[in-house]
Amino acid sequence: MTLHQEVASGPDSIGATPPVVELQSVTKTFGTVRAVRGVTLRIDPGQVYGLLGPNGAGKTTLMRILVGLVRSDAGTVQILGRPPGDPRTLRRIGALIESPAFVPHLSGRVNLQVLARARGLPDAEVVRVLRAVDLDGAADRRVTGYSLGMRQRLGVAGALLGDPSLLILDEPTNGLDPEGTASMRSLIRDLAGSATVLLSSHLLGEIQHVCDRVVVLDKGAVVAEDSVSALLSRSGSRTVIVRAQPMDLAEKVLKSNDAWSKAVRAGDAGDPHVRLELDGDGVPGLVRALVEAGVEIHEVRRERRSLEDVFFALTGDHSAGSGT
Numbered sequence: 120m121t122l123h124q125e126v127a128s129g130p131d132s133i134g135a136t137p138p139v140v141e142l143q144s145v146t147k148t149f150g151t152v153r154a155v156r157g158v159t160l161r162i163d164p165g166q167v168y169g170l171l172g173p174n175g176a177g178k179t180t181l182m183r184i185l186v187g188l189v190r191s192d193a194g195t196v197q198i199l200g201r202p203p204g205d206p207r208t209l210r211r212i213g214a215l216i217e218s219p220a221f222v223p224h225l226s227g228r229v230n231l232q233v234l235a236r237a238r239g240l241p242d243a244e245v246v247r248v249l250r251a252v253d254l255d256g257a258a259d260r261r262v263t264g265y266s267l268g269m270r271q272r273l274g275v276a277g278a279l280l281g282d283p284s285l286l287i288l289d290e291p292t293n294g295l296d297p298e299g300t301a302s303m304r305s306l307i308r309d310l311a312g313s314a315t316v317l318l319s320s321h322l323l324g325e326i327q328h329v330c331d332r333v334v335v336l337d338k339g340a341v342v343a344e345d346s347v348s349a350l351l352s353r354s355g356s357r358t359v360i361v362r363a364q365p366m367d368l369a370e371k372v373l374k375s376n377d378a379w380s381k382a383v384r385a386g387d388a389g390d391p392h393v394r395l396e397l398d399g400d401g402v403p404g405l406v407r408a409l410v411e412a413g414v415e416i417h418e419v420r421r422e423r424r425s426l427e428d429v430f431f432a433l434t435g436d437h438s439a440g441s442g443t
């Protein structure tokens with residue numbers, strides 16, 4: 120049975136594929152701290168969905184709500200068509216929330232066997248998940264000798280036991296070196312073929328490279344929810360870069376029109392170009408004027424903003440850019 124079929128045969132199936140996760144106006148307060156404020160989002164089958172936000176944004180709390188570890192105060196939560204904590208759905212969710220806990224003097228294999236047997240799963244399932252995270256070669260070494268990256272992979276292996284339909288990974292690359300981060304990224308993309316993945320991170324590069332869709336949280340509230348590509352283009356820069364010959368003539372044409380007079384020469388002798396601020400519908404007029412003046416255009420392109428720029432603009436947070 121495929122993931123789509125499995126989800127579609129759930130209790131709420133009315134034809135269209137139901138979401139794997141659906142939150143409506145979910146709120147959670149701890150004492151005086153409003154950790155989650157009216158969050159509404161939907162995750163469809165097969166998506167790699169990112170929860171992005173600075174420290175304290177409410178990412179872990181949302182994940183804990185989804186697996187039934189924390190109860191929301193208000194709003195509705197449906198996960199695989201049922202309320203969180205339902206034993207029938209818990210079996211179909213693999214979660215790695217905060218650091219994975221393993222018995223350090225036991226091997227990776229034995230640690231996983233303990234988890235598997237507690238759930239009535241055969242040892243063959245342990246072999247499968249060790250292979251999936253590429254730890255089969257180190258499976259019989261004690262966990263105490265594992266690198267942080269290997270421990271994280273073992274944590275993902277634990278979450279994969281039982282072949283879950285939904286995988287929830289809280290900051291899976293936290294603390295990993297660039298090599299560990301790259302291998303975790305490619306592991307997540309591989310897993311995406313067989314499960315829906317919900318991934319949290321405060322690292323923008325993580326989300327940009329791994330996720331299809333993202334919700335940006337700040338102080339518990341949703342500040343943006345979109346596909347990664349739409350989020351990048353929606354927040355596209357106004358800066359346009361023009362490469363043309365002869366450069367002096369191009370500059371003269373631009374300076375002659377008030378709308379373009381703030382154009383500035385940039386780059387070095389090997390790559391001279393002009394930068395100017397321009398709204399989307401201004402590009403054809405600019406190109407026409409340059410061509411009519413006899414300028415040969417080599418390139419006109421809008422400068423791409425990274426998700427990092429978008430994130431800063433949305434949250435005003437300037438502490439979350441490292442590790443991209």
Ligand SMILES: Nc1ncnc2c1ncn2[C@@H]1O[C@H](COP(=O)(O)OP(=O)(O)OP(=O)(O)O)[C@@H](O)[C@H]1O
Binds near residue numbers: 153154173174178180
């Ligand atoms: N059990 C709890 N008791 C009291 N406050 C809590 C509890 N859990 C979370 N909080 C508070 O709720 C807010 C959101 O925390 P949460 O851990 O969900 O954020 P986060 O986005 O996962 O942050 P980080 O990236 O630092 O892990 C924070 O202010 C946190 O201190």
